[in-house]
Amino acid sequence: MSMFASVLNTKLRRELWQMRGQVFAIALVIAGGVAVCVMSLLNYSSLSATRAQYYEQYRFAEVFVGLKRAPAHVLEEVASVPGVGAVSARVEGGAKLDIPGFDDPVSAHLVSLPKSGQPDVNRIFVREGRLPASGRSREVALIGSFAEAHGLGPGDRFDAIINGRQQMLTVSGVVESPEFIYVIPPGGMLPDFKRYGVLWMNEEGLGAAMDMKGAFNSLVLQVQSGYPVASVIDALDRLLDRYGAAGAFGREDQFSHRFLTDELSQLKTMATVFPLIFMSVAMFLLNVVITRLISTQRDIIAVLKAFGYSNRDIAAHYSQLVLAIAVLGLVLGLLIGFWLGHGLGEMYMQYYRFPRLLFRINPWWIALLAGITLLVAWLGGWRAIRQAAMLPPAEAMRPEGPAKFRITLAEKLLSGIRFSQPSRMIVRQTMRRPVRTLFSMLGVAMATGIIMVGNFQFDSVTLMVHAQFARVQQQDLSAALIDPVNSAVLFGMSRQPGIRYAEGRRTVSARLVSEHREWRTAITGIPREARLQHIIDANLEPVPLPERGLLLTDFLARKLAVSPGDRLDIEILEGDRRWITTTVAGVTSEFIGVGAYMSLDGLNRALGDGPLVNQILMNVDPARADSVYRELRETPKVLGIAIRQAMLDSFYETLAKTFLTFTFFSSLLGGVIAFGVIYNTVRISLAEKGRELASLRVLGYTHNEIAHILLGEMAVLLVLGIPLGWLIGDGLAILLITAMQTELYRVPLIVTAQTLGISAAAVVLSAVASGVIAWWRLRNLDLVAVLKTRE
Template sequence: MTSALATKVRRELWQMRGQVFAIALVIAGGVAVCVMSLVAYSSLSATRGQYYEQFQFAEVFASVKRAPEHVLTQVAAIPGVSRLTGRVEGAAKLEMPGFTDPVSARVLSLPVEGQPEVNRLFVREGRLPAPGRTGEVATVGAFAEAHGLLPGDRFSAIINGRQQTLTLTGIVESPEFIYVIPPGAMLPDFERYGVLWLSSESLAAAMDMRGALNSVVVRVEPGYPVASVIDALDRLLDRYGATGAYAREDQFSHRFLSDELDQLKIMATVFPLIFMSVAMFLLNVVISRLVSTQRDIIAVLKAFGYDNRQIAWHYSQLVLTIAAMGLVLGIGFGVWLGRGLGELYMEFYRFPGLLFRLDPAWLVMLAMITVVVAWLGGWRAIRSAASMAPAEAMRPEGPAKFRITRAEKWLSAIRFSQPSRMIVRQTTRRPLRAFLSMIGVAMSTAIIMVGNFQFDSVQLMVQTEFARVQQQDLTATLIEPVNAAALFGLQRQPGVRFVEGRRSVAARLVNGHREWRSALIGIPGDAALQFVVDKDLETVSLPADGLLLTDFLASELGVSAGENLTVEILEGDRRTLSVPVAGTTSEFLGVGAYMRLDALNRVLGDGPLINQALLNVDPALEDTVYRQLRETPGVLGIGIRQAMLDSFYETMAQTFLTFTFFNSLLGAIIAFGVIYNTIRISLAEKGRELASLRVLGYTHNEIAHILFGEMALLLVTGIVFGWLIGHVLAFLLITALQTELYRVPLTITTQTLAMSASVVLLSALASGMVAWWRLKKLDLVAVLKTRE
């Protein structure tokens, strides 16, 4: 008995191979997205965890103005501290061979023994700088690759106003700089910003820090509260001009990577849910149709002694086989995509190598969910087959009760052709099936929209941030705040058309138990080069007193306009202020807190100070301006707006394009699966009617019009409804993906709507061509044979 049923399963799978493959593809799409996200998430998480532990990544970071080296003995005595490293940090301006743009770097010291206790270095090529040898330097891999540097190469650097020639001895990676970001920026720029390591003697001599340090990094004993270590460290280092210790969670590189991993988790749940829902619908329709056409076969099987459980298991095998096919395809494709996605991330996140990881428990859970969801999709039809009485099954299904539906009454005034009238009747007399088919088309349209709307969002982000908000060509960051009168000297430099100053102050924003480490930015009331805008992208006037917060930051702090916010200044005399929140701004990149420049200087007790200069320059003389700023001792670094724009496209836009391609592909798979199965089922159900019409004299084109007209109606309504669902899904997606790094705006253009509709229509065309061929081969005699 079992052998006979197994043979029947194989035959039916082969006979329905087109439908089986279409459904398996839909299941595979959902599984692939889930596995892709899980592989990338697991691999990146495992790589990061091992990297952090092996190279002793710090849990606490603290910076000071200047502290004697013997303070490290006191730091080591703090309860919970397991390892620590004191070091000298500074900034450098570099002159790279064959590269005219300004280049800046962060420089850090290495101890005499070479490797530090905390934040150890992975040497990718060459060696670390040798103690006692001045001018030797190691650099982070991304910077070396951007400039084609190799050990032995030389370049010029200005450190603390002193120019020297550096010799590259090694190319390294550090857990502290997995994501290398210039100061004040939100995106990497590997060509114009790097990280350098020099021996402690060399850097201390260049920075006038012999016998002193200005940075401490600490490892904390497992299980010990990090907050307690931070409090003790702040109390100890306060006398040395500390700017406030902070935990690993607030370290830029770690935070951005954590945000990316959170997004992968969201991807692993949202899209598979959509795919599995569509697969349930398709399985329900296909298995229901199969059961309804095999009523007599079910009766014969029961007459030969097969019980209800065996019948149920037989049809369950059909469902589970389809699910298994989709699962195997999805896992294979997902693993391949996950590897590719991990390698894409490796271009931006600097790991020594990527560890491939996929927890088998997750695969088992995914397989169980896939099987259960698939079986639930066919459960209704399986139950119907198992519970069908033999005597009832031997009889054909009773004729349907035909009546004039309300839709037909409403449309009675329209003079339809006879085939068109048949289409309306077929659709309105099976409203549930038509609705479910329309939902399948709508979901495929929505998925393609979700993938492609990010094109529109990227364009709006670029337009807003790099044209509307930022209108300067260059941003020069100064080592120390200076009197605003220094701007007059910059204004007179050749090639400078206009200059404007502002001030950025490190601060901790506190509201109750919520806090955020950020920068307090003072902007002139009559600013002409950089603005803040609201959610409608209109310029917001800075209030005479009070703060303007980025809406994302205000939400994180749980504060609204009219409430007071505690601002702990992390430099100077480290005063604590209570400042009212005057309103919110809308930014797509980064977060910020803004005040009028004069108000900021007033509450800090300072005169008209600035530490940043925004410049518009003559393009013909920009190299001259670069050289002048590079040679100016007080300039810490230079940011170029066009370089930021290029970096934006090379990083975020590339990620968006990758996800867009996959979403469009998977949306097309759903559309093909839904439409192909709908047409095939419709052809099977209407075979006798269509053959009868052919016998009565209808042409092939006329019966094709009847078959495809219903599908066309479902396509049109499904696409329109899919646009609405796509808007909702896009809104939910951008809400879930909001991070400190960026917030994707919701903007959907007619181009995106047209793209989603085009992909669905092309899938429908491919399905229709297969059905057209089968309709042309319709055997009139065989189809008209029926059991009376």
């Protein structure tokens, strides 16, 4: 038996070497699926492990509370609430900064630090320098993203306007915080490291600047293990309501944590959807290759069985062939996946502010992936392996019976066309083996579909940019105010030099409740005659504001399980914390963020206020933009300024960069799969038709004519397979964008002629490259060896 095994192992090694081109091409298909899976899993597990360790080590809060003002002694009452563990009271505020060498407006969020330096909750990681010293009210620590964007470090100085008062601040250190892993400006959805940062000051300095001596306006706390967070939140709301609390909320509603969670969920989706597509193609391709290989080895199987090899030996031999290819693909995929995963992880670190990234992946996930890969590969060849094992020796010694000759329907329909003889052969070979033709066509279609899935997202990002920054936002800049003001201020604003047009809107924090579902967000009141911001539908057409009721984005409507006409309870998290009941007037579409909209008059009326606004949108004269920025920076009531072009730049530098990088890798691997599919189809056809093509050469056909027969069949498969691939790609794209929807963004399905052309061109180029290889092999065809009669 050992001699038998040795002979089969020798045969296996020789066949793997003789088929090295096909083996490598199939291995690349498998490697593509494994690499995408490993890349996603590595980033998912690394970010998850890093976040978990960071949260635990630096005591990230589980409950957050914002207030107007509470005296310091209230902290003792908070600490006595059942379930409350560690708690930190602090002062928070806003500032406008004047950074040397940077003319655009810059705003910052200020957080106080206790006298001891490190707070009990949301502790600070010091990357460089130190925390502000007690008694030094002009020292600040900067978050790393802001410091890096402006090249600031310990000892640098800049001016700041805090609560209407200007003062010079000195940088004591560069730090990070688990509370600000993902740094977002107020009311924004994207980070802007140059124009928005987080600063920490000691409590004496910030308390004095914000008129909060002996008081606090923010609480962060941890909950005792096993105690319900919801119960602690309810108790805090009752206790702190008299101090103007905006409603306690849990970690799941904290901006930074929520967006990072969305990103992790998307990586988890990528780790399942893409590999599923790639593995399906690999399984199909292996089935085709092994089936055709075995059909060319009928005589060899017969000889093996005549020499005493059992069905089990034959099955084991061909199983080893399949598994050897799968192992090669698995190893390649693991190496490529780890390499790409490290590169993508380093890119995530540019805007996810961790002290460092822990590259971790569960070994059991790798083991499971390896097991699935080998199983999928073996299942791909199982049918062919079983047929080889069950083939009776006497039948195997005979060549396959000739196909039944008949004129096919296609030949009848095309009988009026004067084809050349090689072209007639192509039509007959294609139509007389419809199952084989169908499978080959599906291989081409799947290759086309995979490339299309990788490329359609570039068009989607373009549409997202156009919708958000051309159709929705048409202002040059917006100014957020500290407190709502009468809309009459807009008339004075419009008359200022450099401001061409100004309009106001109002946003209020709110909790939307529908039965047991709730969502914490902001309601935006927009004037009916708005010219600078619009609400659009799925067709990018403006949606008129309803007379009454609330407009919701489709993502938010699904989360709350509501539709037009349903009633919705709203808790306003500002002012007197009143409850409002309204109806859902309509559902619209947005690609970035989630929103709830009302008419400005309707919102103010529901809140019992007059014509108030707390945001001003403006179009400015580009030639006088710097003076407008300077004027707004010096206006006391202005909290911060957002420039539309800066938001667009931020979109491309953060969200689009990571999204399109992942897409690029996927497209590249999709191209590899396309080449693998096409190359194997051509090589298998060449192996099957070698005898026939050599016979035609003996009969006088030229090299170009037999190449026409072989490659012409491939051309027919391309013509039929590429349009089918577009349909398959469209379906896969719908599956992908459905699985990738998050609060941060929803990828629209947009497939342009360019995307279709790129996917078709990639497949055609793969076919051309494969055809050149086949053409060269035809030139070196050994007519004597090929024409030897098989007895």
